[in-house]
Amino acid sequence: MRYVNIEFIKLQRSLAWAVVILLPVIAVASGSMSSLAADSGLDDGWHTLWIRSIGFYGMALLPVGIAILASLIWRTEHRNGNWNALMSTSVPTSTTVLSKTAAVAVLSALMQIVLVLTVVGFGKILFDLPGMLPPQYLMSSVLVIIACVPVAALQSGLSTFFRSFAAPVAIALVATGISTTALLVDISAVIAVPYATATYATQLGTSLVEASNTSFDAAGISVGTAGLVAAVSSAATAVIVIVTTWILNRSDTRA
Amino acid sequence: MRLVVNEFAKMRHLRVGALVLVLLTGVVGLTAFRGLASGMTAQLGDPAGFPWKILLAGLGFSAGLISPLVIAAIASRQVEAEHAGNGWLLSATSGVTPGRMCRSKFLALGALVTAATVLQSLILIAIGFGLGITSPLPLEHWLGYTAAVIVVNLAVLAAHLLLSSTIENQLVCMGIAVIGLFIAVFGSALPDWLAMLTPWGYYALTAPADYIGTDLVYLDIPYLRVMLLGLVGVCLFSLITARFDRREE
Numbered sequence: 001m002r003y004v005n006i007e008f009i010k011l012q013r014s015l016a017w018a019v020v021i022l023l024p025v026i027a028v029a030s031g032s033m034s035s036l037a038a039d040s041g042l043d044d045g046w047h048t049l050w051i052r053s054i055g056f057y058g059m060a061l062l063p064v065g066i067a068i069l070a071s072l073i074w075r076t077e078h079r080n081g082n083w084n085a086l087m088s089t090s091v092p093t094s095t096t097v098l099s100k101t102a103a104v105a106v107l108s109a110l111m112q113i114v115l116v117l118t119v120v121g122f123g124k125i126l127f128d129l130p131g132m133l134p135p136q137y138l139m140s141s142v143l144v145i146i147a148c149v150p151v152a153a154l155q156s157g158l159s160t161f162f163r164s165f166a167a168p169v170a171i172a173l174v175a176t177g178i179s180t181t182a183l184l185v186d187i188s189a190v191i192a193v194p195y196a197t198a199t200y201a202t203q204l205g206t207s208l209v210e211a212s213n214t215s216f217d218a219a220g221i222s223v224g225t226a227g228l229v230a231a232v233s234s235a236a237t238a239v240i241v242i243v244t245t246w247i248l249n250r251s252d253t254r255a
Numbered sequence: 256m257r258l259v260v261n262e263f264a265k266m267r268h269l270r271v272g273a274l275v276l277v278l279l280t281g282v283v284g285l286t287a288f289r290g291l292a293s294g295m296t297a298q299l300g301d302p303a304g305f306p307w308k309i310l311l312a313g314l315g316f317s318a319g320l321i322s323p324l325v326i327a328a329i330a331s332r333q334v335e336a337e338h339a340g341n342g343w344l345l346s347a348t349s350g351v352t353p354g355r356m357c358r359s360k361f362l363a364l365g366a367l368v369t370a371a372t373v374l375q376s377l378i379l380i381a382i383g384f385g386l387g388i389t390s391p392l393p394l395e396h397w398l399g400y401t402a403a404v405i406v407v408n409l410a411v412l413a414a415h416l417l418l419s420s421t422i423e424n425q426l427v428c429m430g431i432a433v434i435g436l437f438i439a440v441f442g443s444a445l446p447d448w449l450a451m452l453t454p455w456g457y458y459a460l461t462a463p464a465d466y467i468g469t470d471l472v473y474l475d476i477p478y479l480r481v482m483l484l485g486l487v488g489v490c491l492f493s494l495i496t497a498r499f500d501r502r503e504e
Contacts, residue, residue: 014426015424015426015427015430016426018426018430019430022430022434023433026433026434030440033444061436064324064433068426071425071426071429072426079339163339164269164331165331165335165425165426166328166331166335166429167270169324169328169429170274170328173281173325174277174281177285177321181285181288184292185292
């Protein structure tokens with residue numbers, strides 16, 4: 001826990017808050033924009049608002065946001081010889097990798113919490129919707145938080161080895177595009193890929209698609225789907241952390 | 256010219272070619288997928304040219320979705336090397352001012368972005384013919400859109416080169432790119448005057464085809480506005496890079 005705290009100390013004045021807050025807020029605002037512009041209501045209340053908010057966000061932007069956060073976490077280590085200082089401390093490499101992953105995962109979880117709060121705020125204040133966000137979407141959000149952990153591990157791993165801030169972000173965009181496309185064409189095995197796991201989790205419980213071939217069949221929230229997301233996320237995170245640690249232990253010092 | 260050649264040499268180490276390839280294949284792949292998923296192959300003989308319309312509409316959507324972030328990454332890659340290696344100062348001591356370097360980077364990267372944009376259209380047209388579309392190719396729509404999106408891509412590239420040169424923290428630049436992506440994708444819901452204020456809004460303004468009700472129709476591309484963007488872009492880029500020339504490192 002101490003090492004995760006250290007990561008957050010390094011992030012002070014890094015503008016990480018801007019990504020954590022602005023990305024989900026803009027996603028919800030963009031999704032609601034057409035209804036607000038036309039001054040029309042939401043056909044199916046909270047469900048429509050949630051689907052419009054999470055649809056594009058989950059299929060394209062969530063992994064990009066996580067990638068930006070991971071690049072930010074590693075940014076300080078790629079500057080001024082910090083890399084060699086970090087690698088020559090007595091802290092085990094696995095602890096470094098885990099603490100970086102945990103810091104990115106916590107920020108990703110905060111992004112999802114901000115998204116939920118923004119949806120609730122928009123629903124109550126702008127659209128005057130009755131009741132509250134259906135609990136299935138809160139459950140879905142918990143699963144999104146879990147599914148973000150392997151993406152955080154993978155992007156943290158990429159940012160470990162890429163000095164460039166932008167390159168891992170571009171990789172995340174492309175990988176998300178490919179995995180979303182694979183989900184669209186119903187290649188179910190792709191759920192094992194972290195980007196697809198996250199996208200799959202964001203669409204859980206939405207009836208965005210009804211066997212249409214323009215989007216994938218969003219599953220309902222059940223013990224089965226929750227177990228699938230949790231199991232795949234745990235396994236993928238473990239593999240990614242082990243592989244990153246193994247490669248890092250065999251990496252040379254940097255000039 | 257020597258400076259532009261230098262920029263191409265830097266690109267080899269920075270893997271900028273791979274990012275340009277991502278720009279090309281990402282847009283082509285997504286457009287082709289959307290076309291195939293929309294049942295394009297079932298209407299290859301449509302005399303109204305539905306398959307060409309669906310491909311062009313998909314190209315407009317894909318360009319707005321992929322180009323803002325990938326072009327930002329390309330610009331960021333090419334510029335952050337100067338920040339990391341103190342290249343601005345090193346070049347300035349050999350007589351190459353930061354403004355000249357920015358202009359060289361724009362020429363080098365602009366050539367690649369333009370080539371990728373032209374190839375996107377050519378490959379999609381080839382895919383269309385390869386699949387067996389029998390209706391005549393609406394050449395003026397494809398030419399017009401390709402020319403317009405080249406101007407938009409170059410304006411976005413210039414904006415990101417200036418941003419990445421000015422702001423060392425690339426988080427800000429990539430963050431602005433993500434906001435740009437939102438504007439590009441959702442810009443059609445904005446009033447035209449608001450979309451016109453940023454280069455990303457032009458991805459929405461130049462949408463070449465879209466559904467109106469249940470009909471997929473070609474849309475008029477606002478050439479005058481795109482020319483205005485190009486003109487304002489050239490003026491601002493020249494002005495700001497000229498100021499860079501007098502900047503102390």
